[in-house]
Amino acid sequence: MLVILIGILIGIIIGYIFPYTYNPQYSLYISVSILACLDSIFGGTRAIMEDKFDTVVFLSGFFLNALLAAFLAFLGEKLGVPLYYAAIVTFGGRLFDNFAKIRRIIVQNLRNNNSKNME
């Protein structure tokens, strides 16, 4: 958990210092990709907590999901149907799913600690 918070902090700092910005033309693709990446991060955190973390699965999911989301946005633009909604719904839903599981694990850990202290 701590690792992720540190990573996020470092990223924010570098991002603010970094003098360049994206071409706004691609802002939709990047937004959708960010959502996919965020989902992977949450999934990875959960996997670490459940001791099921697999680096290859995590890495491939991180990049391929982002690419797929961006591709859906691109394809949707070509077809005139906002296909990136699919990415938003899926990854958004999974984000909450993963978050709920992380929450439960943390709550469970806290309770276990408490009960140990009580004894």
Next chain:
Amino acid sequence: MNKIIKKTTLLLLAGFVSFSTVMQIKSKPEKYTHVTFETIKNAVNELGAIKQENQALLDMENLNKARLEQLIEASKKGSDNLIKNYKAEIEERKIELGYYDVKGPGIIIKMYDNDIIRPDWYDVNFDVVHDGDIQIIINDLRLAGAEAISVNDERLTSKSGIQCGGPTIWVNDVAMATPFYIKAIGDPNKLYASVTAPNTYGDSLKEIVGLEASVVDEITIKAYSGDRNFKYAKPIKEDS
């Protein structure tokens, strides 16, 4: 060891996500509306057109400057030279005003009424070529750079009018009936496109009445034969 790799991966990727998020926020997407590639392409085309127009205006300026230069040169050499220069220009303007027969590449447009037999209740107005149709076609041709235009060999000048006369059409005070042959001299490809390209008036008119356009290597357009006198308009002369 394995755990360190896992943690490093997470650290790096979490950093990457927040980095790109911050970058995205910094590029202020809320300031831009979401545009499609189509809109961008259109904007680029528009920009190109404006640049082209700009270039045309610059060319025109250079041309006029050169002309001025020429006149100044001529005036230095004496009045005879100047007069010669002006005469050449008068000849050019006379071509424009339709004093002479002219020939050159261009197109011939044939417009004709439908000869379909309709039931009694059918409105005949849908089957005939109207004065307005011809006016719009001529307007399109002028915009496409036509240098001389005639309708059934009546040369159009700056004083010409096209008017409805029931089943006929009046051009320059001459009545004419279907079919109408509109001849225009100019860049044949541009002229042809101006009446046949999709979404032009000529293209849609083709669905209602007869309209055939053909490119011709050399056509002759006759001079204007009507009255040229001015009764009311008097030029205001500038004293120099």
